[in-house]
Amino acid sequence: MQTDELSAPVKILAVLAHPDDEAFGMGGTLAHYAKQGAEVTLICATLGEAGMVDPRFLQNGQTVAGLREQELRCSAEALGLKDVILLGYRDSGMQGSPDNTHPQALAAQKLEDVVTKIAQYMRALQPDIVLTFDPFGGYGHPDHIRVHEAATQAFHLLRSELPAQSARPFTRLYYHVMPLGFLRAAIFMTRLRGKNPRKAGANGDIDLVAIASHRFPTHARVNYADSADAQTRAFACHASQGGGERSKGFAAFIEHVFMPRVDRFIQAYPPPEPGSRQRRGLLPNEKA
Numbered sequence: 001m002q003t004d005e006l007s008a009p010v011k012i013l014a015v016l017a018h019p020d021d022e023a024f025g026m027g028g029t030l031a032h033y034a035k036q037g038a039e040v041t042l043i044c045a046t047l048g049e050a051g052m053v054d055p056r057f058l059q060n061g062q063t064v065a066g067l068r069e070q071e072l073r074c075s076a077e078a079l080g081l082k083d084v085i086l087l088g089y090r091d092s093g094m095q096g097s098p099d100n101t102h103p104q105a106l107a108a109q110k111l112e113d114v115v116t117k118i119a120q121y122m123r124a125l126q127p128d129i130v131l132t133f134d135p136f137g138g139y140g141h142p143d144h145i146r147v148h149e150a151a152t153q154a155f156h157l158l159r160s161e162l163p164a165q166s167a168r169p170f171t172r173l174y175y176h177v178m179p180l181g182f183l184r185a186a187i188f189m190t191r192l193r194g195k196n197p198r199k200a201g202a203n204g205d206i207d208l209v210a211i212a213s214h215r216f217p218t219h220a221r222v223n224y225a226d227s228a229d230a231q232t233r234a235f236a237c238h239a240s241q242g243g244g245e246r247s248k249g250f251a252a253f254i255e256h257v258f259m260p261r262v263d264r265f266i267q268a269y270p271p272p273e274p275g276s277r278q279r280r281g282l283l284p285n286e287k288a
């Protein structure tokens with residue numbers, strides 16, 4: 001897979017917040033493009049320090065950050081990523097948690113500082129395509145929203161630096177969106193099990209109803225059926241976050257029935273032509 005303009009591999013940069021975002025979110029898409037020969041790089045802003053981890057996963061005094069970085073490296077290899085860049089911020093936890101105010105917390109940083117840091121890596125990498133969270137951060141996590149804002153601003157900063165007749169004129173920005181069908185099914189199944197869909201997830205801090213109320217358009221779809229096995233291997237790497245279970249039993253059934261092997265994206269830049277049809281794939285010249 002190469003750009004039309006240069007016989008160099010397409011470069012894709014995903015800017016995300018925590019170890020496991022690269023697997024549970026757009027992992028299928030990342031693996032799909034890596035398999036096609038694209039150079040896929042991940043920027044991960046934190047090491048997921050605020051995530052719940054069962055002590056049985058922490059061997060020999062290992063920290064949550066150490067374990068989650070190890071899981072991230074395993075997942076990156078499964079997905080075929082070229083490189084992982086860690087920004088070194090601390091996980092801010094969900095809205096209102098004490099982790100929000102830790103001095104190293106991503107949510108406690110000035111937005112312009114995070115933008116500058118991401119822009120430095122973008123400048124060095126010159127990605128053709130940048131991928132990040134939607135404006136609601138998928139499910140409202142403060143770190144996801146902050147990464148969405150910072151990656152978007154860094155992208156436009158870089159774009160403003162490009163000469164008008166750039167050698168790589170098709171730099172594009174996409175936001176990954178949660179599949180509405182899957183969310184509705186998750187709400188239905190949560191209620192069926194007698195649980196509150198406004199307090200879902202291992203920590204009870206995921207409001208499925210609020211997530212489903214955020215409607216975003218889909219401008220592009222990526223079919224990653226050829227790489228679903230790589231995504232499943234990446235899930236399994238994140239054992240401390242329940243990634244192993246997601247490929248087994250009831251969760252696997254839900255996944256199989258309600259999750260078509262398709263990721264959906266908002267095309268943030270360039271804005272899609274009014275009335276244009278949904279794209280297949282993220283590259284302008286793709287005939288997927």
Ligand SMILES: [Zn+2]
Nearest residue numbers: 017018021141
């Ligand atoms: Zn996350």
